[in-house]
Each structure stands twice: as C-alpha cells, then as structure tokens.
Amino acid sequence: MTDPGEGRRHPQLRSPTYAVRAPLARWLREEADLAAGSQRRPRLLDVGCGAKPYEPFFAGAVTEYVGVDVANPAAELEGTVEEIPMPDESFELVLCTQTLEHALDPARAVRELRRVVAPGGRVLVSTHGVQVYHPNPDDYWRWTHAGLERLFRENASWSAVTVTPASGTTACIGMLVANFIDLLAKRAHARPLAMPLVAAVNLTARAIDGASPRLREPGPGTIFANYHVVAQP
Numbered sequence: 001m002t003d004p005g006e007g008r009r010h011p012q013l014r015s016p017t018y019a020v021r022a023p024l025a026r027w028l029r030e031e032a033d034l035a036a037g038s039q040r041r042p043r044l045l046d047v048g049c050g051a052k053p054y055e056p057f058f059a060g061a062v063t064e065y066v067g068v069d070v071a072n073p074a075a076e077l078e079g080t081v082e083e084i085p086m087p088d089e090s091f092e093l094v095l096c097t098q099t100l101e102h103a104l105d106p107a108r109a110v111r112e113l114r115r116v117v118a119p120g121g122r123v124l125v126s127t128h129g130v131q132v133y134h135p136n137p138d139d140y141w142r143w144t145h146a147g148l149e150r151l152f153r154e155n156a157s158w159s160a161v162t163v164t165p166a167s168g169t170t171a172c173i174g175m176l177v178a179n180f181i182d183l184l185a186k187r188a189h190a191r192p193l194a195m196p197l198v199a200a201v202n203l204t205a206r207a208i209d210g211a212s213p214r215l216r217e218p219g220p221g222t223i224f225a226n227y228h229v230v231a232q233p
C-alpha cells in the first residue's frame with residue numbers, strides 16, 4: 001500500500017504545491033530534530049492531522065503522537081481546532097498544518113491551541129497566504145504575515161510569536177502558474193506532459209527568489225503562498 005504522506009514529506013519539483021510542501025517538510029524536520037535534542041521528549045498533538053503525514057519525522061523525538069480531526073479514521077480523537085478535546089496544557093508540541101484556513105472561527109482556534117500547549121512548549125502552525133480554493137470540508141481564510149501575527153497576538157497571551165513566509169514571492173506566483181498548467185493538463189488528459197513544465201517553473205522561481213532577499217522577506221509588493229508560525233506560551 002502506498003504511504004499517503006510520502007508526497008508531503010518528500011515533495012517533488014513536478015508538484016504544483018512544491019512551494020508550500022517543500023519548505024513545510026524542511027521546517028518540520030528541523031522542529032523534529034529540535035524535539036529529539038530536548039532534555040525531556042515532548043508529547044505531540046497534531047490538530048487537523050489528516051493522514052498524519054509528518055508523524056514519521058517525529059518518531060523517536062516525541063513520547064506520544066496524538067491526532068485530532070473531524071471525522072477522520074487516521075485520527076485518535078474526533079474534534080475541531082475550535083474545540084480541542086484535550087485538557088489544558090497537556091502537550092509540549094502542538095502541530096496544526098494547513099488546517100487554520102478550514103476553521104470556521106480562527107480566533108477561537110488560536111485560543112484553543114494556546115490552551116492545550118504546556119508551559120515551555122511550542123505551537124507550530126502553517127497556513128496559506130495565497131492558494132486556490134480547496135474545500136476540506138470548506139475553505140474560508142487567507143492571511144498576510146501581519147494579519148496572521150495579529151490573529152495570534154490578539155487572541156492569546158504568548159511570550160513570542162514569529163511568522164515566517166515559507167517561500168518567496170516568485171515561488172508564490174510560480175505556484176499559481178503551476179496550478180493553472182496542471183489544471184489545463186488535467187482537462188486535456190495530458191497530466192504527464194505538464195510535469196516537466198511545472199518542475200521548470202518551480203526551479204526557476206526558486207532560483208529567482210534565492211537571488212533576492214526583497215522577494216523572500218515581507219515588505220510592500222511581496223506575496224507569499226504559505227506561512228510558518230511558531231507561538232510560545
């Protein structure tokens with residue numbers, strides 16, 4: 001049986017979501033290494049866990065890996081990010097990847113993520129700046145770096161919140177172009193033909209962003225596909 005998380009952990013350049021998934025996998029591998037090096041191994045709660053694609057990164061780094069999701073057989077617990085079925089301060093690591101945009105009430109979600117994280121712990125969230133509509137079961141929100149930071153700071157008390165664009169402005173534009181190429185190819189039943197083209201778009205975008213910090217760092221005129229948030233109680 002194929003592992004549904006494989007494409008998330010090792011995204012291919014030919015994937016239209018490469019600009020989102022490659023930096024996300026890199027970041028979570030780094031976070032898993034950090035957890036593995038900590039004095040006391042953390043318990044991890046994955047909220048909106050889907051198929052728990054990142055669980056293998058954390059194997060050996062955490063003492064427990066618990067998934068929460070709405071009606072999902074891969075999850076240990078059924079619940080929402082707005083009402084997490086876990087006690088206060090019960091996990092040192094709280095992961096919530098590509099789920100906040102699907103939450104009806106993101107402010108309440110942030111309060112819940114803060115409630116369940118233990119003192120000294122970390123909340124790790126990723127969510128979109130720009131993305132096509134992708135209901136799961138619905139799709140409500142997009143953010144700027146400033147809006148996402150404000151959402152976290154206004155709804156809970158944190159000692160630190162950092163919001164980092166996952167990839168650059170060209171990667172974001174490239175992702176939209178790649179999505180469009182993929183869509184056209186699907187309609188023409190010629191998806192394999194689109195793959196080298198998508199890979200070329202992703203490779204070129206990565207090279208252009210790599211050459212210019214102004215395309216990678218938040219500022220007027222920039223646009224980002226995805227953000228990584230680290231929030232510490």
Ligand SMILES: C[S@@+](CC[C@H](N)C(=O)[O-])C[C@H]1O[C@@H](n2cnc3c(N)ncnc32)[C@H](O)[C@@H]1O
Pocket residue numbers: 008047048049050051052053068069070072079080081082096097098099102103104136137
């Ligand atoms: C795009 S998938 C992301 C899955 C996984 N976290 C990942 O990064 O691959 C969004 C997930 O959020 C779940 N979801 C949607 N609304 C939710 C909510 N209000 N609370 C918790 N999970 C939710 C969906 O069931 C789905 O598993």
